[in-house]
Amino acid sequence: MIKLIVASSKQKASKKAAQIIIELLNKKPNCVLGLATGQSPILTYQELIQDHLKNKRSYSNVTTFNLDEYVGVNVNNKISYHYYMKTNLFDYLDIKKENTFIPQGDSNYLEYANKYDDLIALKNGIDLQILGLGENGHIGFNEPGSNPNSKTRVVNLTKSTIKANSRFFNSIEDVPKQAISMGIKSILSAKKILLLAFGSKKANAIKELFKAQKLKKPNINVPCTYLINHENVVVILDLKAAALLKEI
Numbered sequence: 213m214i215k216l217i218v219a220s221s222k223q224k225a226s227k228k229a230a231q232i233i234i235e236l237l238n239k240k241p242n243c244v245l246g247l248a249t250g251q252s253p254i255l256t257y258q259e260l261i262q263d264h265l266k267n268k269r270s271y272s273n274v275t276t277f278n279l280d281e282y283v284g285v286n287v288n289n290k291i292s293y294h295y296y297m298k299t300n301l302f303d304y305l306d307i308k309k310e311n312t313f314i315p316q317g318d319s320n321y322l323e324y325a326n327k328y329d330d331l332i333a334l335k336n337g338i339d340l341q342i343l344g345l346g347e348n349g350h351i352g353f354n355e356p357g358s359n360p361n362s363k364t365r366v367v368n369l370t371k372s373t374i375k376a377n378s379r380f381f382n383s384i385e386d387v388p389k390q391a392i393s394m395g396i397k398s399i400l401s402a403k404k405i406l407l408l409a410f411g412s413k414k415a416n417a418i419k420e421l422f423k424a425q426k427l428k429k430p431n432i433n434v435p436c437t438y439l440i441n442h443e444n445v446v447v448i449l450d451l452k453a454a455a456l457l458k459e460i
């Protein structure tokens with residue numbers, strides 16, 4: 213079941229998302245969070261940091277699992293998702309480094325990818341998975357055509373994702389062509405899912421998601437549509453991302 217929240221701005225949407233995470237932290241201080249990188253969760257992470265500083269909410273018993281990492285990129289490289297998480301969230305919280313898991317993109321990446329889902333299961337699964345959304349409907353780096361039974365693995369990025377991500381690099385040639393990503397099945401195993409999508413570039417994928425919900429049929433070419441098979445999904449949009457919903 214998908215609960216839809218449309219906020220008047222990205223800022224308000226991110227406050228709402230942070231509230232949902234904080235409610236879980238209050239209820240379950242040792243919860244397991246699934247985390248995303250990219251632009252979409254940035255303001256939510258800033259809200260969590262502000263809340264931690266102001267209200268002393270603790271992350272000392274929280275465990276986190278990130279969705280993905282680029283292949284062939286060292287953890288200290290500024291383009292890595294390890295670096296993103298450190299500089300956008302972890303450095304500002306009292307979370308223990310040993311409780312933060314991110315797929316390994318450099319040495320032993322295949323071995324680490326193969327055991328990632330088992331590591332999640334050892335922590336009793338993800339309580340709340342935060343997701344951004346690709347313009348092509350990807351979740352994590354599960355590109356169009358991804359298998360709904362997929363687990364954490366190496367994936368090839370599509371041209372459109374490489375182009376979209378080139379905004380974080382000096383040139384499009386510098387964007388890695390492969391990533392390690394949790395699979396569709398790994399994502400759908402979370403107890404609750406929170407999808408954030410802002411801006412007009414996400415509007416079409418959002419339209420496809422709700423079209424799939426109406427038809428009760430996921431669309432293999434738009435991976436986010438597999439979310440209709442999950443029982444507890446919250447989708448938080450700004451007005452631009454919600455703009456095409458009236459066409460359904």
Ligand code: F6R
Pocket residue numbers: 247248249250251252253279280343344345346347350351352353
């Ligand atoms: C990032 C991830 C990706 C992004 C998506 C949207 O960890 O898994 O699926 O969430 O590409 O990126 P932004 O938020 O930058 O538009």
